[in-house]
Amino acid sequence: MEGYLTVNGNRFHYIWLRHNCLCHECRHPTSFEPVHDVSELVEPPEPLSVRQQDGVLRIIWKGEASCHESVFPLAWLDHFAYDNGTGQTQGEREAERSIQPVLWDNAWLKAHLPVYYDARSVDLETWMMQLLTLGFAHLNHMEPDHLEPFLSSIGPIYNGNEGLFSAVKTVADSAELANTSHALNLHTDYAYWNIPDLISCLYCVENEAIGGESVMVDGFRIAEDFRRDHPDHFRMLTRIPVQFRQFYSDLQYDYCHTRPILELDDAGTLIRITFAPFHHYIWNLPFDRMAPFYAAYIAFLRYVNNSAYQYEFRLEPGDCLLLDNCRLLHGRRSFQGARHLEVGHLSWDCVRGRQDFYDNKHLYLGN
Amino acid sequence: MEGYLTVNGNRFHYIWLRHNCLCHECRHPTSFEPVHDVSELVEPPEPLSVRQQDGVLRIIWKGEASCHESVFPLAWLDHFAYDNGTGQTQGEREAERSIQPVLWDNAWLKAHLPVYYDARSVDLETWMMQLLTLGFAHLNHMEPDHLEPFLSSIGPIYNGNEGLFSAVKTVADSAELANTSHALNLHTDYAYWNIPDLISCLYCVENEAIGGESVMVDGFRIAEDFRRDHPDHFRMLTRIPVQFRQFYSDLQYDYCHTRPILELDDAGTLIRITFAPFHHYIWNLPFDRMAPFYAAYIAFLRYVNNSAYQYEFRLEPGDCLLLDNCRLLHGRRSFQGARHLEVGHLSWDCVRGRQDFYDNKHLYLGN
Numbered sequence: 001m002e003g004y005l006t007v008n009g010n011r012f013h014y015i016w017l018r019h020n021c022l023c024h025e026c027r028h029p030t031s032f033e034p035v036h037d038v039s040e041l042v043e044p045p046e047p048l049s050v051r052q053q054d055g056v057l058r059i060i061w062k063g064e065a066s067c068h069e070s071v072f073p074l075a076w077l078d079h080f081a082y083d084n085g086t087g088q089t090q091g092e093r094e095a096e097r098s099i100q101p102v103l104w105d106n107a108w109l110k111a112h113l114p115v116y117y118d119a120r121s122v123d124l125e126t127w128m129m130q131l132l133t134l135g136f137a138h139l140n141h142m143e144p145d146h147l148e149p150f151l152s153s154i155g156p157i158y159n160g161n162e163g164l165f166s167a168v169k170t171v172a173d174s175a176e177l178a179n180t181s182h183a184l185n186l187h188t189d190y191a192y193w194n195i196p197d198l199i200s201c202l203y204c205v206e207n208e209a210i211g212g213e214s215v216m217v218d219g220f221r222i223a224e225d226f227r228r229d230h231p232d233h234f235r236m237l238t239r240i241p242v243q244f245r246q247f248y249s250d251l252q253y254d255y256c257h258t259r260p261i262l263e264l265d266d267a268g269t270l271i272r273i274t275f276a277p278f279h280h281y282i283w284n285l286p287f288d289r290m291a292p293f294y295a296a297y298i299a300f301l302r303y304v305n306n307s308a309y310q311y312e313f314r315l316e317p318g319d320c321l322l323l324d325n326c327r328l329l330h331g332r333r334s335f336q337g338a339r340h341l342e343v344g345h346l347s348w349d350c351v352r353g354r355q356d357f358y359d360n361k362h363l364y365l366g367n
Numbered sequence: 368m369e370g371y372l373t374v375n376g377n378r379f380h381y382i383w384l385r386h387n388c389l390c391h392e393c394r395h396p397t398s399f400e401p402v403h404d405v406s407e408l409v410e411p412p413e414p415l416s417v418r419q420q421d422g423v424l425r426i427i428w429k430g431e432a433s434c435h436e437s438v439f440p441l442a443w444l445d446h447f448a449y450d451n452g453t454g455q456t457q458g459e460r461e462a463e464r465s466i467q468p469v470l471w472d473n474a475w476l477k478a479h480l481p482v483y484y485d486a487r488s489v490d491l492e493t494w495m496m497q498l499l500t501l502g503f504a505h506l507n508h509m510e511p512d513h514l515e516p517f518l519s520s521i522g523p524i525y526n527g528n529e530g531l532f533s534a535v536k537t538v539a540d541s542a543e544l545a546n547t548s549h550a551l552n553l554h555t556d557y558a559y560w561n562i563p564d565l566i567s568c569l570y571c572v573e574n575e576a577i578g579g580e581s582v583m584v585d586g587f588r589i590a591e592d593f594r595r596d597h598p599d600h601f602r603m604l605t606r607i608p609v610q611f612r613q614f615y616s617d618l619q620y621d622y623c624h625t626r627p628i629l630e631l632d633d634a635g636t637l638i639r640i641t642f643a644p645f646h647h648y649i650w651n652l653p654f655d656r657m658a659p660f661y662a663a664y665i666a667f668l669r670y671v672n673n674s675a676y677q678y679e680f681r682l683e684p685g686d687c688l689l690l691d692n693c694r695l696l697h698g699r700r701s702f703q704g705a706r707h708l709e710v711g712h713l714s715w716d717c718v719r720g721r722q723d724f725y726d727n728k729h730l731y732l733g734n
Contacts, residue, residue, distance in 0.1 A: 159526040193714070
């Protein structure tokens with residue numbers, strides 16, 4: 001399977017080309033899913049002939065019944081090239097194209113006040129740019145009956161214990177702190193579930209409350225400052241998984257999910273923060289790790305509680321706040337009076353999948 | 368924060384006890400969520416007095432305003448003990464309690480034919496036992512209008528591109544291979560999404576088809592045999608993440624998720640298999656890894672296609688098949704005629720959360 005050929009400076013293995021044959025016998029014509037089974041190849045694939053002409057590469061394969069031919073548009077090969085040796089790969093191009101986050105604190109946001117976008121006219125690309133750089137996007141003037149169609153137009157709304165949306169308002173004897181008038185510490189949503197990367201959507205239906213201001217912090221900014229100031233504590237929060245818990249007496253669940261508070265990729269880049277003091281309890285760590293872990297946790301919590309990082313604002317009826325739930329922590333002050341949010345979630349998969357659709361559709365559907 | 372005390376042979380750090388104080392000031396009385404902020408402690412917590420009497424441990428804390436007292440039932444402390452040194456921990460008890468999977472192939476299943484449970488009378492514990500040991504549970508005699516309430520009684524149904532259920536039946540020009548009469552290779556669901564661990568539910572509404580038999584294999588059994596026979600190939604499938612793709616022209620998504628086909632925990636135990644030949648395409652690996660990866664992949668695919676592992680059966684109307692989507696691969700033969708399944712998914716979180724509720728509710732609510 002070692003054989004390859006070079007097209008426009010990029011090397012492609014024969015097995016990769018044979019596996020990705022675009023003909024209607026190998027790739028189902030309307031679903032685009034491969035139906036050719038590479039494990040049925042008797043010999044590693046080798047070409048009988050290769051021709052490059054009129055913007056396409058044509059390969060006739062050796063040893064296959066009925067003279068199997070694969071035809072690849074050169075633009076398609078160029079897009080999906082994987083050869084690190086000689087050209088820029090798809091992965092490198094994606095990294096170049098990706099939007100770099102701007103890590104913020106209170107002072108930075110005061111100097112660069114975020115735009116509120118009119119929900120009646122803003123397009124996905126505009127608010128996504130704010131979400132990708134700042135970790136949140138502010139929309140306003142959204143009618144209540146527009147919320148569900150707005151989110152559903154991006155992708156399926158995450159189905160939670162209360163359905164597609166959960167109401168955040170004061171309920172007597174609530175099984176969740178969110179549904180009291182208590183302050184809510186800065187947190188990420190669904191810390192106690194094994195969830196995909198989510199966008200949280202907080203929609204304000206009513207706010208007649210005294211107090212109840214919303215607060216956000218950039219978890220990545222805090223974590224990077226914490227890494228710089230307390231490298232040992234930082235390492236501990238990335239390496240020691242802890243339990244996130246939620247007990248529901250009415251719904252009959254005792255949820256518990258174990259993961260590190262800070263997660264890094266292989267290159268050491270922060271990719272996820274999971275943080276929610278009201279889901280942090282009854283940790284089950286080895287005895288000799290408990291005390292040092294608490295020292296690191298409390299030190300980090302003091303950063304989160306530091307007002308220099310906090311952006312405080314008031315949600316008004318019709319406001320729709322979208323948050324990167326892997327990066328931003330959000331909370332609220334305690335309040336008196338009527339305050340009602342509807343909260344829903346979307347998977348980042350659908351946003352990425354939609355963007356990639358626009359970038360890549362010509363590679364499937366032609367121009 | 369190093370101080371601790373010993374109760375019934377288990378050591379508990381003072382900081383852990385103070386953080387988990389069960390009083391109504393520290394833990395909200397109806398939501399059970401902690402509201403005490405440990406980062407506000409001026410000094411590491413130390414007891415002024417400790418008393419053990421009548422099945423409870425009472426600690427009065429030093430240096431706190433208004434004489435703060437924590438009261439822990441000894442049974443509560445015993446349950447949540449985390450001290451590896453002297454007693455059995457909660458984690459060890461859970462591991463002991465957990466049900467061991469029985470890895471199967473065709474011959475094993477022929478010798479131990481799985482029970483079909485009557486959906487009108489079976490309880491969760493019974494079918495869960497089959498699901499945990501064999502990776503699937505067979506229910507029958509389920510009325511179509513009972514499907515949604517049945518799944519919802521366990522937890523929120525996963526919301527996908529087509530809503531809570533997707534219909535699997537032949538559709539002209541389908542954007543998914545599933546909705547053709549084509550055979551479906553053995554696969555796990557949603558390989559191209561960043562998803563939590565799921566239970567897949569296949570409910571048969573109609574089956575008048577010639578062909579269309581369902582096929583399942585135990586992915587863990589195959590992977591363990593593969594590990595034994597081809598350790599180098601096995602290692603490659605656990606260490607090299609690849610792209611899983613799905614292009615939807617109608618829904619306007621080009622989904623792509625990158626992960627290894629086989630995932631291990633830190634102890635080397637297999638925890639997840641993600642496999643779907645029709646989502647395996649256009650891999651983007653470094654050039655020098657491509658050929659050895661294909662060799663490993665094709666070798667593994669030959670195991671999956673080996674009929675000695677396959678359990679073939681026919682779904683009849685009213686049958687409801689529940690599958691561990693982290694372990695089992697499922698597929699179907701090609702067919703002619705009318706065949707209609709409804710497919711939905713549940714998160715394992717809700718099953719685990721429900722089981723833990725029954726085990727732990729006395730620790731929150733009392734007896």
